[in-house]
Amino acid sequence: MKPFLGPLSIRKIPMIGLKTFQRLRSMGVVDIHTLSMIPPEMMEKLMGKNGLGIWKKANGIDLTPVKPYSEQKSISTETTFEQDTIDVVRMREILSSMIEKIAFQMRKQEKLTGCVTIKIRYSNFDTHTLQRTIPYTSFDHVLTEIALELFGRLYQRRMLIRLIGVRFSHLVRGVQQLDLFEDTPEMVNLYQALDNIRQRYGANAVRRAVSLMPGGGG
Structure with missing residues (x-):
């Protein structure tokens, strides 16, 4: 995780809507640093694939494939x-x-x-x-x-x-x-x-x- 992300609110993560924010806050998770420290298996168990995706975002992991530049055909x-x-x-x-x-x-x-x-x-x-x-x-x-x-x-x-x-x-x-x-x-x-x-x-x-x-x- 990039250090400057740690103190930021978890609301800064695009995948986190109001309901997810409230759920995580009830668990004491309000900043990205705390979220990044949760084991990924626990996030997946709590919220399914979406939870794992949120954990990856919190840790600065983006596995989106890079699309090669292609000229107009x-x-x-x-x-x-x-x-x-x-x-x-x-x-x-x-x-x-x-x-x-x-x-x-x-x-x-x-x-x-x-x-x-x-x-x-x-x-x-x-x-x-x-x-x-x-x-x-x-x-x-x-x-x-x-x-x-x-x-x-x-x-x-x-x-x-x-x-x-x-x-x-x-x-x-x-x-x-x-x-x-x-x-x-x-x-x-x-x-x-x-x-x-x-x-x-x-x-x-x-x-x-x-x-x-x-x-x-x-």
Whole structure:
């Protein structure tokens, strides 16, 4: 037990409520030092496992396992429509907007994704997903093209849709490298300029950046 704990009232121990405090006080136990001197077997006999836990706290024993730090493994977002819809154009636009926002979050965290998953939920609550592993990237125009293709393959029933979602997983730490066959320094500079605007004025300050890219719509 740490010396500075000894003189403190047993009420300082989180596990001790009013009833437990009154019971221990009736036994002449009012400070942590006195409590720590009680044999653990007696505490367990008097109060069960809770008593043993209180004794451990009084003696500065904490066997709570240390949880190792783990990096975020995925990033996702969803949109639930106020009214179920079959408006494919609108859904594709919303999907593109969602991708822009979370791709921006990835770039801010210097993360790249290696897997794209699209989710749709029909009005009858049937939920379907489709995913694809990809070369690691954080570029909107690459992710949007893949996501919209997955959405087109997934949404075949032409039933009313209640929810759409996108998830980027298999995240790794890294900064987007140029693809010598597709990317240009101008494109990278454009992303940096757009991200600077978002950093300064908020994620919604620049919308539909994908439309500015080669092959983009809008």
